[in-house]
Amino acid sequence: MRGKFSNAGERILAAIRKFLALIVMVGPTGFWLVLFVFVPLVFVVVISFMQRGDYGVEAGFSLQGYLSVFSALYGKTIGKSLLLALETTALCLLFGYPFAYCMTKAPKKMVSFLVLLIMMPFWVNSVIRIYAWRTLINDNGYLNMLLEALGLNTIHLMRTNGAILLGMVYELLPFAVLPLYNSLEKIDPSLLEAASDLGAKRHRPFLRVVLPLTMPGVFASTIQTFIPCLGLYYICNMMGGGTDLYIGQVIERQFLSEAHNWPFGSALSIILIVLTIVMMKQYTRIGSLEDMA
Amino acid sequence: MKKSLAVLLVLCLLAAVGMTGCKPKPIGKLYLYNWTEYIPQDVFDLFEEETGIRVVESTYSSNEQMLAKLDIDKDYDYDVLVPSSYVIETLKEKDLIQPINTANIPNFANVDPSVLNRDFDPGNQYSVPYMATMTVIAVNREKIANLGVEIQSLNDLLDPRLEGQIVCLDDSRELVDAALKATIAEPDYTSKEQIESTLPWLLELKKNVAAFDSDSPYSLIASNEVAVGLVYNIDAGQAIGENDAIDVVYTTEPCELAIDNFVITKNAKNVEYAEKFIDFIHRPEVYKMILDEFPGVCLNNAALAILGPEYLDNAGSNVDKDELARAHLTSDVGDAGQYYDEIFNKMKAD
Numbered sequence: 001m002r003g004k005f006s007n008a009g010e011r012i013l014a015a016i017r018k019f020l021a022l023i024v025m026v027g028p029t030g031f032w033l034v035l036f037v038f039v040p041l042v043f044v045v046v047i048s049f050m051q052r053g054d055y056g057v058e059a060g061f062s063l064q065g066y067l068s069v070f071s072a073l074y075g076k077t078i079g080k081s082l083l084l085a086l087e088t089t090a091l092c093l094l095f096g097y098p099f100a101y102c103m104t105k106a107p108k109k110m111v112s113f114l115v116l117l118i119m120m121p122f123w124v125n126s127v128i129r130i131y132a133w134r135t136l137i138n139d140n141g142y143l144n145m146l147l148e149a150l151g152l153n154t155i156h157l158m159r160t161n162g163a164i165l166l167g168m169v170y171e172l173l174p175f176a177v178l179p180l181y182n183s184l185e186k187i188d189p190s191l192l193e194a195a196s197d198l199g200a201k202r203h204r205p206f207l208r209v210v211l212p213l214t215m216p217g218v219f220a221s222t223i224q225t226f227i228p229c230l231g232l233y234y235i236c237n238m239m240g241g242g243t244d245l246y247i248g249q250v251i252e253r254q255f256l257s258e259a260h261n262w263p264f265g266s267a268l269s270i271i272l273i274v275l276t277i278v279m280m281k282q283y284t285r286i287g288s289l290e291d292m293a
Numbered sequence: 294m295k296k297s298l299a300v301l302l303v304l305c306l307l308a309a310v311g312m313t314g315c316k317p318k319p320i321g322k323l324y325l326y327n328w329t330e331y332i333p334q335d336v337f338d339l340f341e342e343e344t345g346i347r348v349v350e351s352t353y354s355s356n357e358q359m360l361a362k363l364d365i366d367k368d369y370d371y372d373v374l375v376p377s378s379y380v381i382e383t384l385k386e387k388d389l390i391q392p393i394n395t396a397n398i399p400n401f402a403n404v405d406p407s408v409l410n411r412d413f414d415p416g417n418q419y420s421v422p423y424m425a426t427m428t429v430i431a432v433n434r435e436k437i438a439n440l441g442v443e444i445q446s447l448n449d450l451l452d453p454r455l456e457g458q459i460v461c462l463d464d465s466r467e468l469v470d471a472a473l474k475a476t477i478a479e480p481d482y483t484s485k486e487q488i489e490s491t492l493p494w495l496l497e498l499k500k501n502v503a504a505f506d507s508d509s510p511y512s513l514i515a516s517n518e519v520a521v522g523l524v525y526n527i528d529a530g531q532a533i534g535e536n537d538a539i540d541v542v543y544t545t546e547p548c549e550l551a552i553d554n555f556v557i558t559k560n561a562k563n564v565e566y567a568e569k570f571i572d573f574i575h576r577p578e579v580y581k582m583i584l585d586e587f588p589g590v591c592l593n594n595a596a597l598a599i600l601g602p603e604y605l606d607n608a609g610s611n612v613d614k615d616e617l618a619r620a621h622l623t624s625d626v627g628d629a630g631q632y633y634d635e636i637f638n639k640m641k642a643d
Contacts, residue, residue, distance in 0.1 A: 052631065054383070056361070073635075076642050140516050159504045242463045242505030245641035258466050258626075259634030260357055 048266035056255065056262035065263030069271055074250065078275070081247040084161075085229035088168040089176075092225045093218065095169070096176035100217075103177075104184045115181075118174045130167055130238050137163060159241030167239040168229055175228070176221040183217025184210070219283065227276055247272060319347035323566045326351050326359060326371040328553065331424070332574070333586045340573050346566050356380045363389050363558075372561040373570060378413045378552040379625040381420050390556045392418050397568040400575035403595040407618040408552050420554035421571050424583075425590035427612050427620055428467055428549040431529035435538045436520035446545050447475035450521065451494070455501040458520040460513045463505035465637035466623060466630075467549060468495060471523060474546040474621070483629040488636055495640040505641075514539055530588050530609030541608040543616050550620035552592070584610075590617065 016023075051060040068074075103114050121129060136142050137157045144154040157163050187210060195205040233248025240246075247268065254265025319341060325332075329352040337348040353359040356377050363369055364387065376384060384390045395401040395417065404422055414420045430444060437444065440454045450459060461468060472491035473480035481487055503519050504510075514522045514532040522529065532539045555574070557567045573579055580596035588610035591597050597605075605611050626633070 052628070054360075054627075056357070073639055073642050077638070080642075138512075139518055159506075237463075238508075241503065243499065243502060243641065245638055250638060253465075253634060256355060256358075257464070257634065258357070258630040261631050261634065264631075 044266045044269055047262050048270050050263050052261045052263055054260070056260040062263060065261075065265075065267030066271075068261075068264050069267050074247075074268070077245050077250060078247050078272070080244065081230055082275075084164065084168065084246065085226045087165055088172060088229045089222050089225045091165070091169045092173050092176035093180075093221060096173055096180055096221060097218075100177050100180035100184050103181050104187075118177055121174065126171060127234060127238075130171070130235060133163075133167060133170065134158065134238065137166070158239070161240065161244060163239040164236050164246075167235040168232065171232060171235060172225040172228060175224040179220035179224065180214065180217045183214040183220075187213050222283070223280065226279075230272060230276065320345035321563060321566055322347045322349050323373065323563070323570055324349050324351070324371045325373045325375075325570070326353065326362075326369075327373075327375045328352065329354055331375065331553075331587060332583055336574070336579060336582060339579070339582075340570065343573075344566075344569055346569065348570065360384070360387075363387075369558070369560060370562070371558055372563065372567045374556050374558060375423055375553050376556060378411065378554065378622050381413045381554060381556065382625060384556060385414075385419060389559055390419050391559050391561065391564075393421060393555075393557055393571075394568070395421065397565075398572045398575070400572045400595075403575050403577065403580075403593045405592045405594050405617075407614070408592050411552070411622060413622070414554070420556050421575075422592045423553045423555050423574065424587075425550055425552045425592055425617070427526045427551075427590050427617065428462070428471075428523065429526045429529050429541050429609065429612065430544065431514050431522040431524055431532055431539055431609065432542050433514065433517060433520045433536075433538050434540050436517065440520060442520070444521065444542050444544065447471055449544075450475075450501065450523070451497045452501070455521060457501065457503045459498070459501045460504050460506055460510045460519045460522045460524065461498070461502050462510065462524060463507040465633040466626075467523070468498075468640075469633045469636055470549055470621075470623065471546075472498070482624055483626045485629065485632050488629065488632040492636055492639060495636065496643055499640055499643070511535075526609050526612050527587070527589055528609070530607050533607050533609045534603075539609075541612070543613060548612075548616055548620045549623050550590075550617070551623050 047057055048065050049061055049063070050065075051058045051062040052064065103111055106114060134141075138144070139154070139156060139158060141158070143157070147154050157166070191209055191213075192205050195209045200208060231248055233246065233252050236244075236246045236249055251265045251268050251272075253259050254261045254268070323346050325348050327350055332350075337350065341347050351371070353362070356379070359374065359376065360380060360383065363371075363374075374384075374390070381390075398421060401421060408422045408425065409417055430450075432444060436458070440458070442449065442452050442454050444450070469488060469491055470482065472494040473482065473487060476491060476494050477487060504513060506513065509528075510522055510524045511528040511532040513519045514524070514528070515535040517536070517538070522532070526541070529539070529541050533541075555571045557564060561567055574583070575593055577593065577595040577599055580591070580593040581600055584591055584596065584600060584604055588604055588607070590612055591600065591604075591610075597611075600611075
């Protein structure tokens with residue numbers, strides 16, 4: 001009996017020893033992901049099938065959360081949010097690509113400085129940075145003070161959709177630049193030399209060699225700007241005038257205001273997640289998720 | 294250099310130890326679950342100095358957040374809460390609060406009688422009013438005179454001359470309630486049909502709205518960017534403090550009012566501490582100290598008598614007493630909350 005027991009114990013020990021390296025290396029991250037990504041997501045899925053209650057949710061199965069999503073009202077809102085994400089992504093790529101390109105051409109010493117420029121905003125909480133933008137672009141803010149001092153017309157930017165777009169691009173630009181820089185840097189200069197040897201002139205080496213080779217970077221940038229953009233509702237709240245409705249704001253209010261409709265908020269979140277996954281799947285035709293690394 | 298740094302460090306440490314030594318150990322603790330930014334720390338310090346009871350404060354930013362927390366965590370150890378009037382009944386039904394013996398709170402006599410004995414707690418068996426928030430209309434006298442607009446009713450907010458000239462709270466209850474009062478003589482705040490019937494009014498209003506903003510609507514008013522604001526009285530007060538042209542006007546419809554009240558929880562470990570604390574807050578000098586920091590609607594008549602002109606002459610802070618008595622208490626609408634949200638979303642998405 002005793003022998004059998006110790007035998008089993010030894011076997012368990014041996015198993016632990018065998019997987020020890022794996023447990024030590026993947027364990028903490030795995031634990032983190034399960035606790036803070038998987039479990040909350042399960043919560044959201046479960047709540048989305050429950051009933052609306054006094055404070056937001058009550059036990060009992062219901063599909064009402066999902067049924068409410070499928071009204072013209074929220075279709076329009078989701079459309080508007082996707083459009084904002086698309087515009088943000090396009091602008092981030094437009095500004096981010098040349099910047100990343102310049103970074104690869106810059107002298108080695110400059111590169112670390114440029115990376116620092118991109119990383120520096122992360123030292124300050126993003127809500128505070130958005131507040132700073134508010135004081136800059138307010139109708140009586142520093143930007144208009146400067147324009148006035150130069151004898152130019154002042155601009156009305158604060159509380160417009162333009163201000164929301166500005167906030168989004170500002171917030172997400174670093175996430176676009178870094179993957180682009182990564183893939184641009186990997187390009188072997190000899191490829192460009194070969195291209196020019198073979199007769200590629202002016203913009204052709206860029207269009208035929210650089211751009212195709214950096215598509216994975218473009219893909220990663222797009223994912224990293226498009227998806228967060230759908231969720232950054234506080235930028236819409238802080239920069240916009242509240243006269244338009246974005247999906248993040250609708251979701252927020254289901255949990256934090258008198259709507260207390262958690263199932264509806266959860267259902268909206270799930271639909272947003274599914275929609276994003278579908279779009280990503282479509283998008284993998286030009287890149288793959290492995291490029292995200 | 295290194296040596297002197299070390300010496301400095303040791304000195305700092307000693308100083309820190311010395312300072313903590315100054316504060317005597319409290320005889321007990323009172324756990325307060327309160328709105329954010331509603332009672333300044335100085336008040337708690339003064340209370341501890343006097344009674345030896347340390348106030349440990351946790352904060353919430355919505356009644357629903359507070360309710361949900363108490364309902365989920367049955368072993369909560371809060372002694373005193375500060376819920377708005379419309380959740381008192383729910384707290385009673387859920388058996389989360391206990392009756393208050395106002396005989397042990399002598400300063401209860403200072404509370405404005407117009408906010409006592411209301412429907413949400415007849416005879417104030419469970420609650421002692423603390424402070425209130427009233428939704429008012431702030432106007433820029435010069436700007437509305439130039440536009441030729443006069444605001445006597447909520448319907449005047451739809452005047453086409455006010456296009457782009459209004460800032461509104463970004464809050465479905467406040468807006469739909471205003472629409473209900475403007476369009477229906479005696480509105481039923483829980484009726485789906487009535488709530489949905491306000492959409493045309495809200496869409497008309499939206500044409501005039503420059504921004505929906507609950508965080509800092511006063512800044513748009515104070516900087517002359519808009520002529521009218523449907524805002525909380527504290528925002529109006531802040532705008533008035535910064536700009537002499539700003540004033541508060543009252544309409545034929547009553548204002549919305551939310552009274553925040555002290556209640557003692559069922560779990561409270563030391564009811565005596567709680568009573569002492571509530572009594573302390575309603576001491577005129579203490580209440581004045583709070584209003585100097587957070588100028589809400591004063592519900593303490595004795596404090597009103599000693600407040601300075603900065604508070605009394607500000608029409609946003611010192612709201613009209615008759616209007617206060619006439620105001621409509623924002624009520625619990627239960628399930629109808631989702632219709633408010635839906636109509637609000639419809640108005641915004643249009």
